[in-house]
Amino acid sequence: xxxxxxxxxxxxxxxxxxxxxxxxxxxxxxxxxxxxxxxxxxxxxxxxxxxxxxxxxxxxxxxxxxxxxxxxxxxxxxxxxxxxxxxxxxxxxxxxxxxxxxxxxxxxxxxxxxxxxxxxxxxxxxxxxxxxxxxxxxxxxxxxxxxxxxxxxxxxxxxxxxxxxxxxxxxxxxxxxxxxxxxxxxxxxxxxxxxxxxxxxxxxxxxxxxxxxxxxxxxxxxxxxxxxxxxxxxxxxxxxxxxxxxxxxxxxxxxxxxxxxxxxxxxxxxxxxxxxxxxxxxxxxxxxxxxxxxxxxxxxxx
Amino acid sequence: xxxxxxxxxxxxxxxxxxxxxxxxxxxxxxxxxxxxxxxxxxxxxxxxxxxxxxxxxxxxxxxxxxxxxxxxxxxxxxxxxxxxxxxxxxxxxxxxxxxxxxxxxx
Numbered sequence: 001x002x003x004x005x006x007x008x009x010x011x012x013x014x015x016x017x018x019x020x021x022x023x024x025x026x027x028x029x030x031x032x033x034x035x036x037x038x039x040x041x042x043x044x045x046x047x048x049x050x051x052x053x054x055x056x057x058x059x060x061x062x063x064x065x066x067x068x069x070x071x072x073x074x075x076x077x078x079x080x081x082x083x084x085x086x087x088x089x090x091x092x093x094x095x096x097x098x099x100x101x102x103x104x105x106x107x108x109x110x111x112x113x114x115x116x117x118x119x120x121x122x123x124x125x126x127x128x129x130x131x132x133x134x135x136x137x138x139x140x141x142x143x144x145x146x147x148x149x150x151x152x153x154x155x156x157x158x159x160x161x162x163x164x165x166x167x168x169x170x171x172x173x174x175x176x177x178x179x180x181x182x183x184x185x186x187x188x189x190x191x192x193x194x195x196x197x198x199x200x201x202x203x204x205x206x207x208x209x210x211x212x213x214x215x216x217x218x219x220x221x222x223x224x225x226x227x228x229x230x231x232x233x234x235x236x237x238x239x240x241x242x243x244x245x246x247x248x249x250x251x252x253x254x255x256x257x258x259x260x261x262x263x264x265x266x267x268x269x270x271x272x273x274x275x276x277x278x279x280x281x282x283x284x285x286x287x288x289x290x291x292x293x294x295x296x297x298x299x300x301x302x
Numbered sequence: 303x304x305x306x307x308x309x310x311x312x313x314x315x316x317x318x319x320x321x322x323x324x325x326x327x328x329x330x331x332x333x334x335x336x337x338x339x340x341x342x343x344x345x346x347x348x349x350x351x352x353x354x355x356x357x358x359x360x361x362x363x364x365x366x367x368x369x370x371x372x373x374x375x376x377x378x379x380x381x382x383x384x385x386x387x388x389x390x391x392x393x394x395x396x397x398x399x400x401x402x403x404x405x406x407x408x
Contacts, residue, residue: 002381005375047406078396082405112392136388143390
């Protein structure tokens with residue numbers, strides 16, 4: 001999870017390193033810790049450290065972690081030559097290592113040689129059939145080839161064994177959303193909320209899925225989950241505020257004509273609209289007229 | 303930090319002094335051949351004071367408290383880690399190649 005303070009620290013370090021203020025290693029460590037995908041910066045600053053002999057020898061054993069990090073970043077930037085050099089350095093140091101084998105497979109993936117990559121992974125799986133990362137890479141291969149149905153199948157098989165892996169549940173939810181199987185995606189998010197009830201982003205994603213499915217019951221549940229997101233973020237999540245506004249408008253449209261009592265949450269929508277306007281006034285005053293016009297259109301403010 | 307540490311040391315000294323006074327008091331009771339009815343007032347006061355000082359030190363010295371509220375700045379989750387285990391490489395980066403002069407020297 002990336003907290004607000006940590007993110008601010010990461011951005012501050014990034015601009016410091018970009019402007020030549022030093023602290024590159026600290027930045028790379030933070031990127032690794034937060035699992036951020038900032039491959040361009042990692043590649044640029046990582047190579048800089050690896051090329052300078054003094055900086056590299058200061059790292060000691062951590063040098064090899066950096067080689068791995070730079071290799072992956074290079075693949076992400078499509079600089080397969082750099083990735084290849086890094087992997088060669090690593091396999092010279094650690095011959096026969098599974099982790100290096102994994103990197104070789106990833107390099108083949110980056111080149112688009114799917115069958116070869118699969119062959120390497122299959123060989124590695126013979127020695128260690130429960131290697132989680134390799135099993136996940138197989139899902140990624142299917143996904144990269146555009147074969148989402150197969151990716152879903154692999155991932156379901158994987159989750160039968162490793163049910164507590166929430167990253168995999170999240171990936172499965174995202175895959176289901178991209179093939180528009182919202183019911184299944186909702187199930188995945190339910191699982192995630194059960195395992196980590198204090199992460200507001202899961203509540204938010206679940207509410208989004210429910211809102212997308214539509215129907216009165218789903219919309220009401222979506223509104224509740226948007227509300228819990230607001231509760232967990234202290235009202236600082238703009239998307240949840242919008243969600244409250246839109247889902248209550250949709251509920252009102254569905255219940256129009258029927259005299260269903262909606263008294264329990266009648267205060268919620270004007271409050272959300274008010275919070276939204278206040279937020280915009282503080283952080284983006286030039287967009288305030290747009291938001292006011294939009295909210296007026298859906299009759300949440302007068 | 304400094305104030306808390308001094309308070310802790312003072313508290314410890316007070317405890318030691320209280321122990322010393324208690325031993326003396328018991329010796330005196332033996333000489334006077336009286337029954338033990340309760341600790342003397344100065345020992346009780348010292349103990350209470352030492353307790354408060356040590357508590358202050360215990361709260362102040364080890365460091366700052368972390369927030370337990372889910373919506374505080376430290377705990378508020380703003381983004382999830384990108385799922386690097388499932389990372390795939392066929393994105394638009396392929397079309398804009400990265401700085402070709404960058405090379406790994408070996």
